[in-house]
Amino acid sequence: MIEVDNIHKGFGGVKILKGISAKFLPGKTSLIIGQSGSGKTVFLKSLIGLHTPEEGFISFDGRINTNFTTEEKRQWRQEIGMVFQGSALFDSQTVEENVMFPLKMFTKKTNSEMLDRVNFVLKRVNLENANKKIPAELSGGMQKRVAIARAIVMNPKYLFCDEPNSGLDPQTAIVIDNLIQEITQEYNITTVINTHDMNSVMEIGEKIIFLKNGLKAWEGSSEDIFRTDNEAVVDFVYSSNLFKKVREAYLNETK
Numbered sequence: 001m002i003e004v005d006n007i008h009k010g011f012g013g014v015k016i017l018k019g020i021s022a023k024f025l026p027g028k029t030s031l032i033i034g035q036s037g038s039g040k041t042v043f044l045k046s047l048i049g050l051h052t053p054e055e056g057f058i059s060f061d062g063r064i065n066t067n068f069t070t071e072e073k074r075q076w077r078q079e080i081g082m083v084f085q086g087s088a089l090f091d092s093q094t095v096e097e098n099v100m101f102p103l104k105m106f107t108k109k110t111n112s113e114m115l116d117r118v119n120f121v122l123k124r125v126n127l128e129n130a131n132k133k134i135p136a137e138l139s140g141g142m143q144k145r146v147a148i149a150r151a152i153v154m155n156p157k158y159l160f161c162d163e164p165n166s167g168l169d170p171q172t173a174i175v176i177d178n179l180i181q182e183i184t185q186e187y188n189i190t191t192v193i194n195t196h197d198m199n200s201v202m203e204i205g206e207k208i209i210f211l212k213n214g215l216k217a218w219e220g221s222s223e224d225i226f227r228t229d230n231e232a233v234v235d236f237v238y239s240s241n242l243f244k245k246v247r248e249a250y251l252n253e254t255k
């Protein structure tokens with residue numbers, strides 16, 4: 001479990017996160033949503049240790065990350081998987097080399113052990129036989145699957161995804177969402193995703209945190225989000241006519 005307790009973070013005297021608390025559970029996919037500039041990226045970067053909060057703390061299964069020794073930090077880094085916007089693959093390396101990278105960096109496994117693990121995760125993301133391809137030869141959705149394979153190759157406890165659907169068509173986006181959710185449940189990972197994608201919110205949001213001006217303005221599940229009368233959430237999530245209609249239909253159906 002990740003526990004965020006009242007974190008504050010600012011830059012040059014401007015407060016961006018103004019006291020956010022949240023819990024993220026293993027086996028669950030949690031989504032962070034909010035308008036551009038609401039602090040989602042600063043929040044996610046704080047979770048992965050790229051920003052240090054000025055106040056408050058973040059604990060990972062009881063371990064507060066700012067108290068780590070160098071060795072503990074190294075250990076914790078290995079427990080984290082990340083999927084970035086745009087996949088962030090090494091362009092000149094093959095799929096196999098990209099996915100093997102964390103194993104080479106952090107483990108003393110033999111080449112054949114590493115290859116076994118790489119093949120296992122590539123199979124899990126339905127990318128068998130792509131080992132020798134380079135990213136430019138793959139579609140955007142396939143590149144995302146390589147990024148997911150690389151993120152889980154170390155068997156992480158925690159998975160962080162920044163806009164994993166950016167640049168994907170809606171159908172491929174759902175495939176990627178479902179894959180992340182399945183993997184999260186299968187391997188009991190604590191997964192936190194920053195997203196703008198309202199389809200993701202409806203489909204996989206087991207826990208949704210809505211940030212507004214650096215504060216947690218609302219928290220609930222995808223079912224709760226249909227029923228909430230929180231004005232800020234309704235304005236944000238149901239800004240399109242399509243989603244307004246989906247909400248009305250849902251509420252009528254479940255009256």
Ligand SMILES: Nc1ncnc2c1ncn2[C@@H]1O[C@H](COP(=O)(O)OP(=O)(O)OP(=O)(O)O)[C@@H](O)[C@H]1O
Pocket residue numbers: 011016034035036037038039040041042043
């Ligand atoms: N390193 C930094 N230095 C100074 N200001 C920063 C820094 N990182 C973020 N900010 C500011 O913090 C605010 C929140 O930014 P953040 O990137 O977290 O928003 P966001 O919700 O992720 O937006 P988007 O949805 O557009 O990605 C913005 O005003 C941004 O300019």
